[in-house]
Each structure stands twice: as C-alpha cells, then as structure tokens.
Amino acid sequence: MILIGVVHSALGEILIFRRLRAGTIVPLLAPPPLRERHLRILWANWHLCSVLGWALAALLILFAMSPDLPAHALHIRIIAIATFAGAMLVLFATKGRHPGWFGLLVAAGLAWLGQGAP
Incomplete structure (x- = not known):
C-alpha cells in the first residue's frame, strides 16, 4: 500500500x-x-x-509486528474489505483501464492472507 x-x-x-x-x-x-x-x-x-493508503499501510505494519496478531484479525479484515471495495470501485469506474484496481486487489488479498486468523 x-x-x-x-x-x-x-x-x-x-x-x-x-x-x-x-x-x-x-x-x-x-x-x-x-x-x-x-x-x-x-x-x-x-x-x-x-496519505490514507499510507496510514492503512502503517496500521498493517503495526498489526503484523504485534505479538498477538490474531487479536487484530478484525481490524485487518476491515482494511482488506475496504481495500477490496476500492479495487472494485476503480475497476467498475474505469472499465478496467486504470491499473489501480489490480494494485488494490493485490493489497487487499495480502492483507486478508496476513491476518493471522482462520
């Protein structure tokens, strides 16, 4: 991000x-x-x-460094879902012509996979 x-x-x-x-x-x-x-x-x-993307990245880094990562799973899911929604918005609005949707989709997927909870 x-x-x-x-x-x-x-x-x-x-x-x-x-x-x-x-x-x-x-x-x-x-x-x-x-x-x-x-x-x-x-x-x-x-x-x-x-700027807001950098703030979300900072939160994800802090959560990843936490000794109790599963305690932050809900926060990480919220960030991942919001990022996924942003990816879909850019995909829809630009008919896939703006590459931002792909970067946001990758970031959402990585956040989701890194949440540390089942």
Whole structure:
C-alpha cells in the first residue's frame, strides 16, 4: 500500500497535474468546465487517497509486528474489505483501464492472507 500511494501521487503529478500548474504547488489552471476551486479540491483529494493508503499501510505494519496478531484479525479484515471495495470501485469506474484496481486487489488479498486468523 505504501508503493501504491507513491505511484499514485507521483503519476498523478506527472500525468495530470503538471500541465495544470501556474508556477504554484497547487494546480490553478482548471480546464473547462472545472473552476479553480474544483481543481484545488481534486488535487487535494488525489493526494489524500495516497496519505490514507499510507496510514492503512502503517496500521498493517503495526498489526503484523504485534505479538498477538490474531487479536487484530478484525481490524485487518476491515482494511482488506475496504481495500477490496476500492479495487472494485476503480475497476467498475474505469472499465478496467486504470491499473489501480489490480494494485488494490493485490493489497487487499495480502492483507486478508496476513491476518493471522482462520
């Protein structure tokens, strides 16, 4: 999930937001019908997805390092199910053309398999 977040933010900046900058960190050159405020929130939400993915990755790492991994099985299942739902959302919304669904599916599967409970 750390790798997914890094790739997501980096490729978003390169492929989407780079052309929409006016010498600023936050893109300002909104293509119609978007307005500047729409572009700003899209940019923020784009990177928020990465930040939240890193937070989930940190939780999974902490759970994996716990001496009582089975006690965290429910938490890990919740993360795995939410990640799986995200994978299905991206798959459906992009008709499978965006590779993010596959990365999220792999992350969900690994989390599910690593939960330490039957």
